[in-house]
Amino acid sequence: MTKPKVLISDKMDPNAARIFEERGCDVDVITGETPEQLIARIGEYDGLAIRSSTKVTKEILDAATNLKVIGRAGIGVDNVDIPYASGKGVVVMNTPFGNSITTAEHAIAMMFALARQIPEANAQTKEGKWPKNAFMGVEVTGKTLGLIGAGNIGSIVASRALGLKMKVVAYDPFLTPERAVEMGVEKADLDTVLGKADFITLHTPLTEQTRNILSEDNLAKTKKGVRIVNCARGGLIDENALKKMLDSGHVAGAALDVFQTEPAKDSPLFECANFICTPHLGASTTEAQVNVALQVAEQLADYLVNGGVTNALNMPSLSAEEAPKLKPYMKLAEQLGSLVGQLTRDSVPRISIHTEGAAAELNMRPMVAAVLAGFLRVQSDSVNMVNAPYLAKERGLEVREVKTEREGNYHTLIRVSVKTEAGERSVAGTLFNNQDPRLIELFGISVESDLSGDMMYIVNEDAPGFIGRIGTLLGENGINIGTFNLGRRETGGEAVLMLSVDSAVPEDVLKQAEALPGVKLVKALKFA
Secondary structure, eight states: OOOOEEEEOSOOOTHHHHHHHHTTOEEEEOOSOOHHHHHHHGGGOSEEEEOSSOOBOHHHHHHOTTOOEEEESSSOOTTBOHHHHHHTTOEEEOOTTTTHHHHHHHHHHHHHHHHHTHHHHHHHHHTTOOOTTTOOOOOOTTOEEEEEOOSHHHHHHHHHHHHTTOEEEEEOTTOOHHHHHHHTOEEOOHHHHHHHOSEEEEOOOOOTTTTTSBOHHHHHTSOTTEEEEEOSOTTSBOHHHHHHHHHHTSEEEEEESOOSSSSOSSOGGGGOTTEEEOSSOTTOSHHHHHHHHHHHHHHHHHHHHHOOOOSBSSOOSOOTTTHHHHHHHHHHHHHHHHHHHHHOOSOOSEEEEEEEEGGGGSOHHHHHHHHHHHHHTTTOTTOOTTTHHHHHHHTTOEEEEEEEOSOOSSSEEEEEEEEETTEEEEEEEEEETTTEEEEEEETTEEEEEOOOEEEEEEEEEOOTTHHHHHHHHHHHTTOOEEEEEEEESSTTSEEEEEEEESSOOOHHHHHHHHTSTTEEEEEEEEEO
């Protein structure tokens, strides 16, 4: 039997090649090639192991006629065209947990550097100034650390901060009270965190919900003298607003490892004396680079030799026989999970997945994983159908599975329910023609809608003239409506609108829509 052949195209720990060989793969280590050279070579390989230098484009994927799997040693996969790879049948994997400790430690290091003004003190001392009285730092002991995001990395930062005798208050919509107690932190809403924290660290992915989470308005809510650290993602902070706050002294200092535009060779923040930065070094330690290299080798070898799937971003754990039948159900399940995740603001201690009719006769595990992946993806860009159940367990999320084999009003149905502080909320969907996913119920209101692309969710009072007002508003702002799906509890009562649009709705338009007469809630949604 011919051994699978793997190419390592970026610099990686030498032990990665050894793992491939020990596990039954032939491996070549050829780094630093041009895209043209890689295109000429890639056709002979079954697996490709990369870091951030290799850009896996459509052209490379077209030339990769034998390629079965790509493994990224690290979290970010911006250098891989995942949709095109999926269309080519190429599995894309990453190693989402290999550098968590390293990134958390970098955030702590940046916090200390801010507290004691170490970079500037170092620079002036080296210039021979001996500025002993020029720098007055602050202790971290007894101070309050505000976490924005309390997942894998955030929880590590919290444990380190508690060891430094800090108080920790955390904002994370998916942090349950039980998990907060286990971590030893105070769970709070965003405004409370902003108002209490002496130091703020961010540990959340960049999504539509988190983009500019430290906006000008939110920065104004912070305690005067706050110090801010971001080692997560560029774009979480409005950098122009941050500069204003640094210049005014409201923000005593800021430390960024990531920027909205990278490489950040020219930023207005560079002019601020109370600002320090590093060039995206969060994952740059020897230990982290060894960990991710070994993990990606293990994952790729396991897939190529045994068919095992770990940390795949575009493939669930499925047998070859199940995949065709389960595919539309899994798409529906992921859409329903994403819908609930995007619309739920409270912490969620429990999520239930209920299948009825034909859906109840199938393997439920992939559908549950799909629901959890959709639900959790709003808070973590490394979530996939393989690691979603693990992440749910880590966060203390109780997952319930219910099967009802008898048919109800529909031949097949999936219902996703979440327990929130406001009570139980559920959404349900079915398949039209056994292939097309469709929402049929939203929080107790019958409404039929596709879930795809950019959408708006609106809750309003059922009254004449509303449809005309919302249509006019969107038209005046150049936003084209794709589909318009309405539902209501009763005549004159609460109504919901699921509206698909051809482009993302800007924040100012959402606010205008929310100001329309009778409107209770407006939210932008995004589906794959």
